Each structure stands twice: as C-alpha cells, then as structure tokens.
Amino acid sequence: MKKIIISFAIVGCLAVSGVVAIAAQNTxxxxxxxxxxxxxxxxxxxxxxxxxxxxxxxxxGPVYDVDVKSExxxxxxxxxxxxxxxxxxxxxxxxxxxxxxxIGLEKAKxxxxxxxxxxxxxAKFNEEDGLYEFEILKGKYEYDIDINAYSGEVLKKEKExxxxxxxxxAISLKKAKxxxxxxxxxxxxxxxxxxxxxxxxxxxxxNAKTFKFKIDAYTGQIINSGSNSSVxxxxxxxxxxEKAKxxxxxEVGGTIIDATFDSEDGVYxxxxxxxxxxxxxxxxxxxxxxVKQEKEDSTTSLNNNGTVIGIEKAKxxxxSKVSGTxxxxxxxxxxxxxxxxxxxxxxAYDFDINAYTGEISKQDQKTVExxxxxxxxxxxxxxxxxxxxxxxxxxxxxxxxxxVNGVYDVEVKDGTYQYEIEIDxxxxxxxxxxxxxxx
Numbered sequence: 001m002k003k004i005i006i007s008f009a010i011v012g013c014l015a016v017s018g019v020v021a022i023a024a025q026n027t028x029x030x031x032x033x034x035x036x037x038x039x040x041x042x043x044x045x046x047x048x049x050x051x052x053x054x055x056x057x058x059x060x061g062p063v064y065d066v067d068v069k070s071e072x073x074x075x076x077x078x079x080x081x082x083x084x085x086x087x088x089x090x091x092x093x094x095x096x097x098x099x100x101x102x103i104g105l106e107k108a109k110x111x112x113x114x115x116x117x118x119x120x121x122x123a124k125f126n127e128e129d130g131l132y133e134f135e136i137l138k139g140k141y142e143y144d145i146d147i148n149a150y151s152g153e154v155l156k157k158e159k160e161x162x163x164x165x166x167x168x169x170a171i172s173l174k175k176a177k178x179x180x181x182x183x184x185x186x187x188x189x190x191x192x193x194x195x196x197x198x199x200x201x202x203x204x205x206x207n208a209k210t211f212k213f214k215i216d217a218y219t220g221q222i223i224n225s226g227s228n229s230s231v232x233x234x235x236x237x238x239x240x241x242e243k244a245k246x247x248x249x250x251e252v253g254g255t256i257i258d259a260t261f262d263s264e265d266g267v268y269x270x271x272x273x274x275x276x277x278x279x280x281x282x283x284x285x286x287x288x289x290x291v292k293q294e295k296e297d298s299t300t301s302l303n304n305n306g307t308v309i310g311i312e313k314a315k316x317x318x319x320s321k322v323s324g325t326x327x328x329x330x331x332x333x334x335x336x337x338x339x340x341x342x343x344x345x346x347x348a349y350d351f352d353i354n355a356y357t358g359e360i361s362k363q364d365q366k367t368v369e370x371x372x373x374x375x376x377x378x379x380x381x382x383x384x385x386x387x388x389x390x391x392x393x394x395x396x397x398x399x400x401x402x403x404v405n406g407v408y409d410v411e412v413k414d415g416t417y418q419y420e421i422e423i424d425x426x427x428x429x430x431x432x433x434x435x436x437x438x439x
Contacts, residue, residue, distance in 0.1 A: 032062055032081045041084035042066040046075045055081060063087065091363040102149045108132040111152055116143045131155060159293040170217040176200040179220055180213045193217065222286050239288045244268035247288055248281045267291055308355040311398065314338035315383065317358055318351040326383045328402035330411075331355060341402075386410055386423050393433050394419040407431065 032055075033041070039050045048070030056063050062081035067074070078088035105123060112120070118138030126133055126149075134145040146156040170193075177188050186206030193200055200215040215222055239247075245256050247270075254274030261268055268283045282292040308331070315326050317340075324344025331338050336356060342349040352362035381389075386408040387398045396414030403409075403425055412419040422431040 033064075033084055035064075038064045038066060038079055038081070038084060041079055042068055042077050045077060045086050045089065046070070048073075048075065088366045089364065093359075093361060093363075103152050105132065107152065108147045108149070109134070111147055111154065112136060112145045115145060115154060115157060118143065125149065154295075157293075157295040159290070161289060161291070170198070171220050173200070175220065176215050176217070177202060179215055179222065180204050180211075183213070183222065184211045186211070239268075239283075239285060241268060243288065244270055244283045244285070247283050247290070248272050248279070251281065251290060251293070252279045254279070261285065309338075309358050311338060312384065313358065314353045314355070315340055317353055317360065318342055318349070321351070321360070321363070322349045324349070325380065325403075328400075329383060330400035330402075337361065380425050381408075381423075381428050383408070385428065386425070389423055389428055389430065390419075390421040393421055393430060394435075 035053045035055075039053060042050060042064075046068050048068040050066060050068050052065070052067035054065040056065055064077075064079045064081050066077045066079060068077065069075075072093060074092045076088075076090040076092075077086060079086055102125075105125065109120060109123060112123075112132075112134040113136070116136045116138055118136045120134060121137050121142070122133070122135035124133045125131075130149050132147045132149055134143075134147070136143045136145060140161055142160050144156065144158040144160075145154065147154055173191060173193065177191060180202045181188070181204065184204045184206050186204040188202060189205050189210065190203040191200065192202075198217045200213075200217050202213045202215060204211045204213065213222060241259055241261060245259050248259075249256065249272065252272055252274050254272045254277075257271040257273050257278070259268060259270045268285055270281045270283060272279045272281065277295055280292075280294040281290060283289070284291050311329055311331060315329055319326070319342065322342050322344050324342045326340060327343050327348070328341040329338065335352075336354065338351075338353045338355055340351045340353060342351070346367060348366050350362075350364040351360055353360055383401050383403070386401060387410060390398060390401075390408075390410035390412055394412040394414065394417075396412045396417075396419070398410060399413050400411035401408060406425045408423040408425050410419075410421045410423060412421065417435050417437060420432075420434040422433075423429065424431055
C-alpha cells in the first residue's frame with residue numbers, strides 16, 4: 001500500500017493553537033483534491049481545527065485521512081480524495097473538557113510523588129489520552145503512574161522490580177545455561193540474550209516437554225519458567241497458589257477476588273479488593289517475588305446507585321442519535337460499556353455507551369456498500385422481538401445480539417449456562433440453540 005503523508009506545521013500546543021499551515025498541496029494529479037480543499041471539506045462535516053492530513057492509496061482509490069479537534073471531541077475522518085465525500089467517521093468525546101482545564105505538569109508531579117515518594121525519571125503529557133504519564137524510581141522498583149490531566153485522578157499505578165543493575169557485569173551465557181539445567185535436567189534447545197532487558201531466554205527440553213526460562217542476566221535469578229506441555233500445572237512450581245495469595249495480602253491487604261496460575265509466563269495472577277480499590281498482582285511462581293502490580297479504583301465507572309442502565313436503554317440512546325435498525329448490541333462488562341451497531345441508509349454506525357451513566361463515549365460510522373439486510377426492509381423483526389423469541393427458548397438475560405447475513409445471533413446467560421440462539425431475521429424462526437457452561 002502506497003502512502004503519502006501531507007506535511008504540516010504546528011505552532012505551540014495543538015490543543016491551543018491548532019494547525020497554522022499545511023505545506024503540501026497535492027500529489028500532482030489534477031483529479032485529486034489538494035490538502036487545503038480536503039481540509040475545507042472535512043470542516044463541512046465537523047467543527048474544529050484540522051491537525052493532520054494524510055493521503056493514502058487503497059484498493060478502491062485514493063483517500064484522505066483527516067484528524068480534526070474541537071473542545072468537545074476528536075474526529076478521525078476518511079474522505080474520498082477526488083470528491084471529498086465522507087466515507088468513515090470516528091468520534092472520541094472529551095467529556096466537555098478544554099485545554100484550559102488541565103491541571104498542569106507541576107500539580108500532576110505533586111500528585112504522583114504523593115503516591116510514590118521517589119525520583120521522577122520521566123514525565124510526559126499524553127494529549128491524545130488526556131493524561132500525564134510518569135515513571136518514578138524508588139529503591140529497587142520502578143513505578144508507572146498515569147494521572148487524568150483534567151481531574152487529577154490516579155488512573156494507573158504499576159510496580160516493577162528493577163533487575164538490570166547499573167555498573168554490574170552480566171553473568172556468562174554458560175552460567176545462565178547451567179542455572180536453567182540445575183532446575184530442569186534436560187537438553188538446551190535455544191538461548192537468547194536480550195541486552196536491553198538484561199534477560200537470558202533459555203529453552204530446555206525434557207522428554208515431551210519444553211521449559212522456557214527467563215533469567216536475570218545480572219543476578220542469575222530465574223524470573224519465570226514455564227512449559228508448553230499440556231501436563232504442566234502449578235504443581236511444577238515452588239510456592240503454590242495459597243502462598244501466592246498470602247504474598248498478595250501481605251502487600252496490599254483486603255480480600256482475594258480471584259487467583260489463577262499462568263503457566264506460559266510462570267506467574268500467579270491474584271486480584272485483591274481493598275476498600276474501593278482493586279489490585280492486580282502478578283507473583284513469580286518460583287521465587288514468590290512480585291513481578292507486576294496494578295491498581296484501579298473500582299468505583300470510577302459507577303453512577304450514584306452503581307447499577308447499569310440496561311441494554312434496551314442503551315439502544316434507545318443510540319437510536320436517539322441515528323434513526324435506523326439496530327444490527328447488534330452487547331454489554332462489555334470489563335470495559336463497562338454497551339456496544340450498539342445501527343444500520344441506516346447504507347451507513348453503519350457503532351456506538352460505545354457508558355453502561356452506568358448512559359454517556360456516548362465513542363461513535364464510528366462507515367459507508368456500507370453491500371449490506372445483506374437493508375434498514376428499510378419492513379420484513380425484518382426488531383432486536384427486541386428477537387430477544388423475546390430467544391427468551392422463550394432460554395430463561396435468563398440477553399447479553400449480546402447481532403444481525404449477520406439475515407440471522408440474529410442472540411446470547412443468553414442464566415448464571416450457570418450460556419445459550420447461543422440463531423433466529424431468522426425475517427420469519428422469526430429459531431434456527432438453532434446451543435447450550436454450554438458459562439465460564
């Protein structure tokens with residue numbers, strides 16, 4: 001794919017001054033609009049300031065990718081390079097914040113240092129995500145902290161032990177292999193030295209199993225070991241899941257929510273609830289050392305009563321923006337959003353809606369050339385009717401519904417089982433019902 005980037009100059013902060021000039025005009029082809037012309041076309045679709053123009057050649061012809069920023073949102077547009085027709089549009093809302101609302105780097109530093117009183121190695125303002133990113137060194141650990149640039153809220157805190165020691169000499173390859181062989185009596189198949197990370201990666205074969213070791217190149221400590229054999233379980237490792245749980249509780253206190261063993265990485269993944277905070281902690285299954293620690297406020301995505309708005313309400317919100325046919329709707333519990341897709345007049349719209357507040361956090365649209373089901377087809381049953389039909393076959397809650405090639409695929413969960421039900425979108429006939437345990 002051939003791509004031409006139209007160069008442009010930005011004076012000062014994009015959020016304050018926007019684009020001052022776009023230097024390039026066109027590619028020399030008279031039938032392709034210039035960057036100036038395409039910028040005007042883009043601003044006829046959305047209001048704001050153009051801060052990126054990119055010419056791309058796709059299989060259907062040349063297109064422009066144009067990024068526009070306003071006080072309320074950021075837009076990513078794809079336009080036909082010859083006509084300026086809008087082909088795709090993606091909108092990311094900024095919750096009504098403007099550049100003047102950011103807390104400033106110095107205040108963000110104070111917040112970060114209050115969380116971890118150490119030495120700041122890196123401080124960066126991530127304008128796209130609206131946050132400050134910090135790397136702080138304290139003792140033998142490095143902390144990664146993300147802070148909301150508008151509210152000052154701590155969004156992420158990760159802790160990682162520093163294994164690469166300055167002014168230290170790495171152990172020899174021969175010694176690294178011997179360390180692995182002391183743990184597993186077998187044949188060394190592969191050896192790799194990652195100088196940037198200060199790690200030896202060594203694979204040892206033993207009978208039908210291959211063990212993969214990561215060894216600290218400076219201390220000789222086994223960071224993790226795992227086997228690709230299906231018989232490999234947590235019993236191959238030293239500390240056990242109960243010990244891993246205790247290590248996590250000693251670190252943060254609280255209540256264990258979940259504890260699993262990741263055989264590929266050789267770590268226990270422990271989730272702990274402490275007050276309103278949820279910690280995700282990874283513990284080395286051999287040494288018991290904490291490899292990674294993340295912190296998340298469990299209340300940040302909840303509204304006043306902590307309940308979700310429901311999938312029908314989410315569909316109503318999406319349909320209030322675009323009048324058409326809902327082709328799919330699902331609840332993504334991990335992200336706390338409803339994903340709603342609507343087909344209207346040959347255009348497919350995708351919405352992300354906050355499951356607790358009902359706010360639209362993202363909106364995408366794309367022209368659909370060959371839709372298998374037209375939104376104007378009066379014989380198509382609605383998603384609500386399809387849900388009702390599905391619930392006659394399985395009692396529970398509809399968690400997902402999609403329209404694909406004239407068939408509704410409905411997912412229903414009852415707490416024990418998960419049902420996949422296919423329904424003819426024209427006749428309402430149930431085509432199939434699959435039932436399995438809900439993991």
